[in-house]
Amino acid sequence: MNQSIVVDRVSKRFTIRHVRSLKEMAARAVRRRSETVDSFAALNDVSITINEGETVALLGFNGSGKSTLLKCISGVLTPDEGQIGVRGRIAGLIEVGAGFHPDLTGRENVYLNGAILGMTEAQIEEKFAEIVAFSEIEDFIDTEVKFYSSGMFLRLAFAVAVHTDPDVFLVDEILAVGDEPFQRKCLDRIRLLRSQGKTLVIVSHDLNMVADLCDRGILLEHGVVVMDAEPHAVVRRMRGEE
Numbered sequence: 001m002n003q004s005i006v007v008d009r010v011s012k013r014f015t016i017r018h019v020r021s022l023k024e025m026a027a028r029a030v031r032r033r034s035e036t037v038d039s040f041a042a043l044n045d046v047s048i049t050i051n052e053g054e055t056v057a058l059l060g061f062n063g064s065g066k067s068t069l070l071k072c073i074s075g076v077l078t079p080d081e082g083q084i085g086v087r088g089r090i091a092g093l094i095e096v097g098a099g100f101h102p103d104l105t106g107r108e109n110v111y112l113n114g115a116i117l118g119m120t121e122a123q124i125e126e127k128f129a130e131i132v133a134f135s136e137i138e139d140f141i142d143t144e145v146k147f148y149s150s151g152m153f154l155r156l157a158f159a160v161a162v163h164t165d166p167d168v169f170l171v172d173e174i175l176a177v178g179d180e181p182f183q184r185k186c187l188d189r190i191r192l193l194r195s196q197g198k199t200l201v202i203v204s205h206d207l208n209m210v211a212d213l214c215d216r217g218i219l220l221e222h223g224v225v226v227m228d229a230e231p232h233a234v235v236r237r238m239r240g241e242e
């Protein structure tokens with residue numbers, strides 16, 4: 001089976017800045033330092049191989065490193081150590097609205113976002129009507145997106161991303177802002193991509209939904225992979241049931 005995503009010994013560190021009491025700040029100012037800087041590993045020596053056609057749930061409690069890992073896979077963040085390889089075209093729905101320009105209309109943003117995701121102008125033109133129909137925001141397509149609600153953003157972003165014909169689709173906790181009918185529509189589309197043999201990596205706190213949707217669950221704790229197994233078993237472990 002072909003490998004789709006290879007994460008090889010990846011670490012990512014962030015710095016946290018603490019500003020303390022006035023007295024401490026004064027003392028630090030004398031020493032020409034106004035804050036303490038600590039660094040911590042959001043990802044610590046993570047290695048994962050995902051094969052083509054797998055649907056993987058990335059699981060873990062708040063702050064465990066799921067989004068950081070998705071961002072490293074999508075190329076939004078660069079790991080401090082290790083390597084990441086991805087085969088094929090990636091579409092990431094990681095931060096809703098990222099890649100959208102607030103002063104442009106929905107229509108203009110479809111072209112901008114489509115281009116960012118690797119489509120040509122002709123391909124976008126061909127898919128434009130389908131994208132807008134999927135998003136169901138026809139009446140607002142010529143409105144500047146700064147006036148959109150978070151659900152409308154999601155609708156347009158999801159519609160563009162699924163119409164780019166990605167080989168690898170990364171989805172981060174975004175379905176939460178869509179209303180229930182749209183969530184159902186997104187899930188149907190994700191199932192379709194899955195049946196077409198695309199590789200999917202999904203982050204969600206809706207544990208029952210992802211466990212049912214995915215073939216594999218990877219559990220992160222403090223930036224370390226602690227379990228890689230059948231997703232229902234991973235969810236049971238998260239809930240302390242085994």
Ligand SMILES: Nc1ncnc2c1ncn2[C@@H]1O[C@H](COP(=O)(O)OP(=O)(O)OP(=O)(O)O)[C@@H](O)[C@H]1O
Binds near residue numbers: 014067068
């Ligand atoms: N740009 C950043 N600068 C500093 N710290 C960051 C940055 N991005 C993430 N972190 C920190 O890295 C850790 C992992 O964050 P991440 O968003 O990957 O977790 P997560 O598992 O997706 O959490 P959640 O379930 O809350 O979305 C957290 O402690 C977070 O505060």
